[in-house]
Structures are given as C-alpha cells and as structure tokens.
Amino acid sequence: MGTHNHPWQPGSAYFFSAHLRDRYSHLLVEHAQVLRLAFRVAQQARPFRVNAIVILPDHLHGVWTLPAGDEEGHRRWLQIQAVFDRQLPGHPPRAMVRRDRCVRPLWHTDFREHRLVDADDVQRHIAYVHDNPVKHGLVREACEWPYSSIHRQCAKGESPC
Structure with a gap:
C-alpha cells in the first residue's frame, strides 16, 4: 500500500x-x-x-487530489512530515533524527494510500474521513470534532452540522 509500490496518477484523488x-x-x-x-x-x-481531512490524536485520514500532470503525492507527504517534525517544539529529539531524512521517528515509515476510482468513491471516502472521530468514540456527531474539514462543508451548507 505504500506509495513506492505503485505510481501516483496525475489528476487523481487519493x-x-x-x-x-x-x-x-x-x-x-x-x-x-x-x-x-x-x-x-x-x-x-x-x-x-x-x-x-480529519486529524485524530495519533493518526490522520484524508482525501486529496493531485493536479493534472503531477504524480508527486509521496513527496508531498514526506514534506508534510518534515515540516511538522521540524516545527514541533522539542520533537523529535535531534539525536533520534536519522541521516536518512525520509525516515521520521515520530511516524510509521509508510502511510497507506489508494487511488479513488470515481466521484462516488471520492464521496464515500470523504464521508469515512469525516465520520472517523465518531467511529473512534471521540464524539457523538462528526460536526463536534474540531480537527476536521467537515466544518468547511457545513459552512457551504453541504453537510448537516
């Protein structure tokens, strides 16, 4: 499931x-x-x-779309990890940072991803992302979780909040 097992498709949602x-x-x-x-x-x-996107205490889920002609999804994730790690106060201890800058001690070495096949698949995965805090018992209603893009949908009137 890691991104180096198969190429990212330009213009696709993941x-x-x-x-x-x-x-x-x-x-x-x-x-x-x-x-x-x-x-x-x-x-x-x-x-x-x-x-x-939804940010949970120890993991996150998201759906993102690459621009046409661009297949650099994996590099984006590596950059997100690197910026997060560098900006985090006191984490990771510099002694833990390996010479291989692609290895991040805070994160599992690989992230799971897969290409979404059509608009219905995208909508199903967006619903899964937004419902994840409920699934984990963090809130009773998805709209109650503050670390979720569901609030953008609510502001547009696209989701019942």
Missing part, C-alpha cells in the same frame, strides 16, 4: 492514512496548528487540493 508510531500519543491534536502549517507549506511548494 485516500490516505498516516499514523504516529506511538498509538497512545495525542501529539497531532495537541499540535494541530503545526500540522496545518505543514500542509500549507506543502501546498505552496507542490499544489494539491485537500478534499477532506
């Missing part, structure tokens, strides 16, 4: 999941602003559309 190594960590929600910054930096360097 579902992805990324997990911290520490399953008991709350680092992602405690530093959600840092993660948002990392996404903005990556989007400025290599534009892409975030269709949906």
Whole structure:
C-alpha cells in the first residue's frame, strides 16, 4: 500500500492514512496548528487540493487530489512530515533524527494510500474521513470534532452540522 509500490496518477484523488508510531500519543491534536502549517507549506511548494481531512490524536485520514500532470503525492507527504517534525517544539529529539531524512521517528515509515476510482468513491471516502472521530468514540456527531474539514462543508451548507 505504500506509495513506492505503485505510481501516483496525475489528476487523481487519493485516500490516505498516516499514523504516529506511538498509538497512545495525542501529539497531532495537541499540535494541530503545526500540522496545518505543514500542509500549507506543502501546498505552496507542490499544489494539491485537500478534499477532506480529519486529524485524530495519533493518526490522520484524508482525501486529496493531485493536479493534472503531477504524480508527486509521496513527496508531498514526506514534506508534510518534515515540516511538522521540524516545527514541533522539542520533537523529535535531534539525536533520534536519522541521516536518512525520509525516515521520521515520530511516524510509521509508510502511510497507506489508494487511488479513488470515481466521484462516488471520492464521496464515500470523504464521508469515512469525516465520520472517523465518531467511529473512534471521540464524539457523538462528526460536526463536534474540531480537527476536521467537515466544518468547511457545513459552512457551504453541504453537510448537516
């Protein structure tokens, strides 16, 4: 499922999941602003559309679309990790950072992703992303979770919040 097993398709939408190594960590929600910054930096360097995202305490799920002619999805994720790691106060301890800059001690070495086949598949995965905090018992209603793009849909009147 890792991105180096098969190429990314330019212009395609992808579902992805990324997990911290520490399953008991709350680092992602405690530093959600840092993660948002990392996404903005990556989007400025290599534009892409975030269709949906949810940040949970120890992992995140998202749906994003690459521009036509661009298959650099994996590089985007590596950049997001690198910016997050560098901006995080006191994490990771510099002694833990390996010479291989692609290996990030906070994160599992690979993230899961797969290409979405059509508009219905995109909508199903967006719903999965937004419902994930409910699935994990963090809230009763998806709209209650503050670290979710569902609030963009609510503002547009596209989701019942």
